Amino acid sequence: MKIEVLGTGCSKCKKTKEVIEKILKQAGVEAEVVKVEDFETILNYGVMVTPAVVIDGEVKLAGKIPDEKDIKKWITK
């Protein structure tokens, strides 16, 4: 599984990545988490309000830090 955190370096984006990594660890799920900062990729996903979370190429959420509950749902599917 590849998880991309889209964001241009705001504090919310960093927090988003931290939360995701924490939940992955708790759930014992292996995944590659990368932070995407270039505008082209972010906008190709249609995201204008960051942070956003993309899992295996699918935009899961944009504009806020994800809930821990939601992250669990995404990674255990």
Next chain:
Amino acid sequence: MVDIFYPLQWIADKLTYEVFGIAPDTNLGASVNFIIYDVMKIFVLLTVMIFFISYLRTYITPEKTRKVLGGKKGLQYHLLASLIGTITPFCSCSSVPIFIGFVEAGVPLGVTFSFLITSPLVNEAAVAALWATIGLKATLIYVISGTLLGVFGGYFIGLLKMEKYVADFVYRIKVGDQAKKPEDLNIKERATISYESVKDIVGKVWIYVIIGVALGGIFHGYAPEGILAKYAGKDNPFAVPIAVLIGVPLYSNVMAMIPVIESLIGKGLPIGTALAFLMAVNAISLPEIIILKKVLKNRLIGAFVLIITVSIIFTGYLFNIIL
């Protein structure tokens, strides 16, 4: 008019003079009373405003906005873009993606700027703090003139035909459309989002509010009456431009700034000069310019800063004449 904040003043009086037992008519009493009253009033208005505007914002997203404004020219679209800017205070880290998204959808450069100007200039947190401190009338004047600044500033930038001063890569980007659509939210989800942003924003700004109110309170209680009227009053023609030129590069938390400004007004700073200063602080800042540099070439940034600075100075003089 009935003062809807009367209960808060009552609580502040009770706390200061009875619970804390500080004598009225003393510097300490004036300061403490000011601090308690202001903190309560700001937090009440902040909570209500953020909730209300966030709720509204769940209907008006950048994705929808750029579709509506794509290919539209004319002052009415500048007005629409500027109004939308007032209710979407994105953090400055989103301004570049939104800028690119607008350009890609064919929103004219001038209309895009109308949005970009108002977006940081008029935002619900600053409006709540202004309302709580210097009153509804001055707040409305701030909001209306801020919106008009966005309309005409953007219109003027549009007239300059500076499209070629947008970074070339911007025109090559294709915006996808798979980001989650917020249209299918129900009332409960919208309320949850609004509640989250109240928590988020209040959680972030509360410390600045306290610092600002404390500084303002000390100044309110201890600075001599009329001290600012003497140096920065209306009869000093340089007060407005100096205030604006200080405000432009300044990147400061307006939530801390507004209560201080309130107490400065109390000591004779003209409201017009104060509002012009706040506009300058909000509208442009060095970090924002650094972010915009990623997508705009220097000439366009220069034109943008110059137009906004001159308009705010002009607005400040106008305020001082009419207020």
